[in-house]
Amino acid sequence: MRYLLLLFILFSNVLFSQKKLNLIPYPQNLQLSEGKFTISDVFTLSNDLPKEETEYFKKSLNSRLKFQNSDKSKACLVYSQLSKSKNSTQNDEFYSLEITPKQILIKSYTKQGYFLALQTLIQLFEEFKNDQQIPALKIEDQPKFAWRGMHLDVCRHFFTVEEVKKYIDYLAMYKLNTFHWHLTDDQGWRIEIKKYPKLTQIGSKRKESMIGAYVDNTFDGKPYGPYFYTQDQIKDVVKYAQDRHITVVPEIEMPGHALAALAAYPELACTKGPFEPATKWGVFDDVFCPKDETFKFLENVLDEVMVLFPSKYIHIGGDECPKTRWKECAHCQELIKKNNLKDEHGLQSYFIHRIEKYVNSKGRKIIGWDEILEGGLAPNAAVMSWTGVNGGIEAAKSNHFAVMTPGSYCYFDHYQGDPATEPNAFGGFTPLDKVYSYNPIPTELNTEQAKYILGVQANLWTEYIEDFKQVQYMIFPRLMALSEVGWGTSDPENYKEFEGRVINEFKVLDKMNVNYAKSIYNVSGKVIPKNNGVVYELSTSQNPSGIRYTLDETNPNSNSQAYQNPIPVSKSMTVKSAYFENGQLKSAVSSQQFTISKSTGKNITLEQQPSENYSFGGAFTLIDGIIGNQRQLGKTWLGFQGKDVVATIDFGNKTNFTEVYFNTLENKGSWIHMAKSAQIFVSDDNKNFKMIKEIGKDEIQNAKGKIKLNVGNQNSKYIKIKIENAGIIPAGNPGADSKAWLFVDEIRVN
Known part of the structure; x- marks a missing residue:
């Protein structure tokens, strides 16, 4: 009997030790010990604890506890600063947290490590608040990645200083350490620049805003703004973030996304204007002209920005810069010749190089979206890889640092649940498990190259996010998945276990009155x-x-x-x-x-794969029986940038059919264009194909993208559908000279 009792005790201890505590992100190493630490009503703190971090700890608990100071021998919470050896593999954010029945001991090299340990301790206090007993344990922990970031766009929609501070608090709770503040864009200039007051007098407001789905092309008719942050407010936010060991990285967009600035100072453009801050979302042809007065303007702006933000990196945008105006501009063409540049892409590289040289002269470095790779990367620039992982791979292979933020995993303006049950979003489909599955180190990199991956970041663009409650909805719970990915302890094979921790964490968000998404329910x-x-x-x-x-x-x-x-x-x-x-x-x-047809569920292959951002379900999405909603670019559409769709379907046996259906989209503001043409082929051996139908752009346009093709009486084992991409976007359209997007949903055969 005693033997059975001993087995039961041992088995119970094994189960307890295997059960994960409710910590997010989960620590690198956690060992449970015997005994428990009892939380008494009076919690004593060692006299020599770091002051600001400890005050944050006390405020965060905000419970019935009373705090008193004491010497180390009597204190409940004790801190010891470590000295790092030269050969240490531990980084500055390392901490150890040891809880015994008598005391809680934190060790770290830096105040930042101490602060991170406190975040873990706060979560433990929350988990065990009911019985007031925390299990004895020892944690040794540090993040895998140095850059664990969240971005916030305040240009499309503005958020107050208090709301931005709440956003920073969320990052601190889950051990993120970088806040990327997107402060300028076509739709609004949000930072006071004292040398150029018209930036906020004119550029911080717009006459109206686009509402609803992009294809609706409707506006609210309401003036928006003026909204901007004064320099004193900026300093306040930066200090607030510093107190939480979070670096604020400002973004000043250039050379594109500049309409709000050009509305204030039209002389900085290639044409005379007039300009106004954009009321639509998307990309616009008018950009900064690379002339001396433009560079002087930007240098003066950056001077004021760098005084406000002590961050190592200054984000200079660099994305989605149409070359239309530069092609038509005599000054730009002369500049290309004078500097022996290859083309307008080379001119973009010239622009970024010149800005980088200035920022470097001030002791700082630039980081930009992966389009700054166009024409050659500036010598010391870091890349933020958003269009996929290739930008990060290219940067790392050329010994440049990169932050991985691919849209398919890290864009939190995408849908996170069934689009039919979710608020209107920009598009895409990035549920919690997709975020959690991301590995920021591309498999294409070797060990040395992987060292150039600084970390991971998620982005929140706010075209469809009008208030802070919706900000909360879009980042939670996905921010929790991002935090564990950045910490390096995510385990996609055990996603359900992580999901359970997320659901437990909802109790904390409820107490904070956070409007989180309940899509996983x-x-x-x-x-x-x-x-x-x-x-x-x-x-x-x-x-x-x-x-x-x-x-x-x-x-x-x-x-x-x-x-x-x-x-x-x-x-x-x-x-x-x-x-x-x-x-x-x-x-x-x-x-x-x-909607079932003869092609549903059959074997399908694609000659070219869709873009990473719009590839949910892969080729199977085209024959899964689900017709896409033309107002929601969610999980039912595949998107191809600059590529044709060439799909071959194997019926398995020779099959009779007379009709072929597919849908495509047009949304020129987002660079999405109708297909240029479509051809249908048949074959019995998957080698020799015969074309049986062809239609051109006019027919596709007249059908408004809902294509039904009568192909006569056919009997074949294979059918191939080629849908031709529009190619390079022509002048006069948003994104001119860039590769057009082609979106396709279900291919049906009857």
Whole structure:
């Protein structure tokens, strides 16, 4: 009997030691010990604790605890500063946290390490607040990546100083250390520059704002602004962030995204204007002209910026700069000849080099979006890789530092749940598990090259985010996934365990009155190929036995069909699903309409793959039975920049058909253009193809992208559909001279 009791005790201890505590990001090394530390009503602090960080700790707890100071021998919380040896592999953010039944001891090299340890301790206090006992343990911890950042665009929509401070608090809670503040753009100039007062007098307001989906092209008719931060407010925010060991990196956009500045100082453009801050979202042709007075203006602006921001890096934008005006500008063309530049891309490189040289002369470095690679990278520049991972790879291979922020994983303006149940978003589909799965080190880099990856950052662009409640909704809970990715302890194989910690953390956000997204509670659906067709698999973060669904277009209730196995989809139908607990609806109702054709679920291959940002589901998305919503660029569309869609479908057997359908989009403000042409081919051996139908741009345009092709009576094993990209965007359009986007959804054959 005693032997069985001993086994039970040992087994219980093993289970307890394997259970993860509710910490985000999870520490690198955590060992539980025997005993518990009891939190008494009076919590004594050692006299020599770092002052500012300890005050933050006391305010963060904001509980019934009373704090008193004492000497080390009697104090509950004690700190010891470490001395680093030359061969140490530990970085400046390292900390150890040891909790015994009698005392809590923190060790670190820096106040920053001490502050990070306090964040862990605050989470432990929250987790064990009910029984007031924290298990004895020892944590040795440090982040994998030096740059763990969040970006906030305050140009499309503005947020107050207090709201920005809340945003910084969120970063501190989850051990992020960089706040990227996007302060200037076409739609607004948000930072006071005393030498150029018209930047805020004129550039900080616009006559109206675009609302709704981009394709609606509607406006609210309401003046917006003037909104900007004074230099005193900037200093206040920077100090607030410094107290939380967060670096604020300002972004001053150049040479593109400059309309708000040009509205104030039109002489800095290639044409005379007049200009006004943009009311639409997107990219515009009017950019800074690379002439001496422009560079003097930017140098003066940067002088004031660098006084306000002590950060090592100054972000100079560099993205999405159309070359239309430069091509038409006599000064620009003369500058290209004079400096033996290859073309306008070379001129962009000249522009960035010149700005970098000035910033370097002030003891700082520049960082820019990956378009600063165009024409050759400036000598000391760092790259923020957003269009995919290639910018970061190219930078690292040429011994330049890079921050990885690819849109497909790190754009928090994308949908995070079923677009049909989510607020309007920019597009894309980046759910919590997708963020959590990201590895910032590209596999293409060797060990030495990987050292140039500074870290990871997520971006929040605010075209469709009008207030701070929506900011909260878009960053939470995805910020938690980002924090663990940046810390280097994410484990995508055990995502469900992480999801459980996130759900526990919701209690903290509830107490803080944070408007977080509850998308992970909703029932999510995944289309899976099976038996030459498809089935629809439902899942939820809760107990799957609570899922109910219907197939008759009525909303499910607690008595509807209980979900047990993937639902066969052999005909056109609508699946509605929801999660119920104790008979009560606990989620939004998800609805998925299927339109089944002879191509649904068949084998499909693509000659060229979609862009990383719009590739959810890959080629299978084109034959999964789901027709895309033209107002939502979510998970049902594939996007191809500068590439044709060439898809081959294998029916498995020779199949009769007479019609082919597909949809494409036009949204020129976002560089999305209708297809240029389309051709249909058939084959029985997948080698020799015969064209059976061809249509041109006019027919596609007249059909408004909803294409139905009558191809006569056909009988073949293979069908190939080639949809031609519009190519280079012509002059007079947003993004002129750049590669057009082609979006395609479902390819149906009947």
